[in-house]
Amino acid sequence: MPELAAHVRDVPVNQIREITEAAWRTPGALVLSIGEPGFALPRHVLDAGMACLDRDETNYTPNAGLPALREAFAARFREEQGVDVGADRVYVVSGAQQGLHFAMSLLLSPGDGILIPNPGYPTFAMTSRLLGAEPVGYPLYPDHGFQPRTADIEALITARTRVLVLNSPSNPLGAVLSEGSVRELMELARRHDLWVISDECYEAFTYDVQHVSPARYDGGTPDEARVFTSLTLSKTYGLTGLRIGALICPPGLQQQMDNVMESIVSCVAAPSQYAALAALTGPQDYVEHAHRHYRSNRDAASAVLDGKNIPYLQAQGAFYLWADMSHASGGDVRQWVRRFLADSGVALAPGTAFGSIGEGWVRIALCGRQQDLLDGLSRLPARSGGGLQAR
Structure with missing residues (x-):
C-alpha cells in the first residue's frame, strides 16, 4: 500500500496506554496506570443527558456549543480565576484532548517549534508531531521540585518557536505552579511573542495551594492576548467517556475558531453537552x-512509600503520585513496569511515557479504591540505604 504521511509515522507510542491495555488483558490486575475516576456519576447529570435523548434532541448544535453551556463554563472561570471571560470566547470541545488539538491547529505550521514540559503529558508531543510541528521539551528537574525555570525555557527559544505549553496542576507530577511562577512565565511569553496553551484539566483538585491560571495575567486587548485555556469535565465530574470540555480563546479569533471547529468535529454531541450543563450548574x-x-x-499512598523508603514528589494537585523507582528499574523503567505487572499484577505508568527526565520514575494514579491502591503499593520493592530524597 502507499506510505502514510511522515508526520503520522513520527507520532510516538503512548506508553500509558501500552501498559494499561496489557493490564486489562491480565486477570485480576490492579490498574494504577490510568487516571479514571471511580465514583458513580451524579444522578442529575445522567438524567440531563438521557432527557436530551428522550426528547430526540439529537441534531447539530452550534459549532461553539450550546449557549447556556458556554456561559456556564465562562461563569465558572470568572468566579474561580477572576478573569473577565465572556461566553463568546468559550468553545465546547470533545474533551481536553480535542481542545489541545484545536488550539495547536490554530497556532502551529509544519516545522514550527512548541515548548512542552519534560516530564509532561505525552499527547503534547503526539499532537504537535501529528501537525508537523517540532516539540521541544523544557526540563523539569527533580532537584528543583520539578518546577520550570525561566532560564531553562528561554535557552530553548529559537526563531521557529511559536507556542509555550503550561500544565498546572501537572499530569504526571501533581506539581502546581505558584502565582510568582505564572507571572514570570507569562512575562517570558510576552518577551518572545509566544502563544501560551494552558492545560488546566485538574484545576478542581489542589491541596493547600491555589490554582492560578495564566489567563489572569494575559493581555487585555486582542493585540496583547495570547493564552488558550484548556478545560475538561472528565476529571472534575468523572465524565471521561462523555468527552466534554472547553477551550477558552483570546478575544478576536471567533471566525477562525468557527472555521477550525467545523473542520475538526463540527460540534459536540448534544447529550454530552446537556449532561455537562447539569454538572456545572447543579449540586457540587x-x-x-x-x-x-x-x-x-x-496521604495513605505517601505513608506506604515512606515505609518502603521510596522517594516521591508530594502532590500538591491532580490525583497522581510521582515516585522514584530507580533503585529497582535498572535504567529502563518502561521494561520494568512490564515485568512488575507480570510478576505482581500491578500496572504503573512508566515515567518515560512523559519524557526523558522521567526515566526511573513511575506515575501512580490515586483515583480508585483506597484498598486497591494500598494493596498495589505494598507489592513495590523497598529501597534500601539512607533517608529519602528531598520531596
Missing part, C-alpha cells in the same frame, strides 16, 4: 467528595 457534592477521596488516597 461529587467534586467535594472526589477532592476528599483523592487527598486521603494521596
Whole structure:
C-alpha cells in the first residue's frame, strides 16, 4: 500500500496506554496506570443527558456549543480565576484532548517549534508531531521540585518557536505552579511573542495551594492576548467517556475558531453537552467528595512509600503520585513496569511515557479504591540505604 504521511509515522507510542491495555488483558490486575475516576456519576447529570435523548434532541448544535453551556463554563472561570471571560470566547470541545488539538491547529505550521514540559503529558508531543510541528521539551528537574525555570525555557527559544505549553496542576507530577511562577512565565511569553496553551484539566483538585491560571495575567486587548485555556469535565465530574470540555480563546479569533471547529468535529454531541450543563450548574457534592477521596488516597499512598523508603514528589494537585523507582528499574523503567505487572499484577505508568527526565520514575494514579491502591503499593520493592530524597 502507499506510505502514510511522515508526520503520522513520527507520532510516538503512548506508553500509558501500552501498559494499561496489557493490564486489562491480565486477570485480576490492579490498574494504577490510568487516571479514571471511580465514583458513580451524579444522578442529575445522567438524567440531563438521557432527557436530551428522550426528547430526540439529537441534531447539530452550534459549532461553539450550546449557549447556556458556554456561559456556564465562562461563569465558572470568572468566579474561580477572576478573569473577565465572556461566553463568546468559550468553545465546547470533545474533551481536553480535542481542545489541545484545536488550539495547536490554530497556532502551529509544519516545522514550527512548541515548548512542552519534560516530564509532561505525552499527547503534547503526539499532537504537535501529528501537525508537523517540532516539540521541544523544557526540563523539569527533580532537584528543583520539578518546577520550570525561566532560564531553562528561554535557552530553548529559537526563531521557529511559536507556542509555550503550561500544565498546572501537572499530569504526571501533581506539581502546581505558584502565582510568582505564572507571572514570570507569562512575562517570558510576552518577551518572545509566544502563544501560551494552558492545560488546566485538574484545576478542581489542589491541596493547600491555589490554582492560578495564566489567563489572569494575559493581555487585555486582542493585540496583547495570547493564552488558550484548556478545560475538561472528565476529571472534575468523572465524565471521561462523555468527552466534554472547553477551550477558552483570546478575544478576536471567533471566525477562525468557527472555521477550525467545523473542520475538526463540527460540534459536540448534544447529550454530552446537556449532561455537562447539569454538572456545572447543579449540586457540587461529587467534586467535594472526589477532592476528599483523592487527598486521603494521596496521604495513605505517601505513608506506604515512606515505609518502603521510596522517594516521591508530594502532590500538591491532580490525583497522581510521582515516585522514584530507580533503585529497582535498572535504567529502563518502561521494561520494568512490564515485568512488575507480570510478576505482581500491578500496572504503573512508566515515567518515560512523559519524557526523558522521567526515566526511573513511575506515575501512580490515586483515583480508585483506597484498598486497591494500598494493596498495589505494598507489592513495590523497598529501597534500601539512607533517608529519602528531598520531596
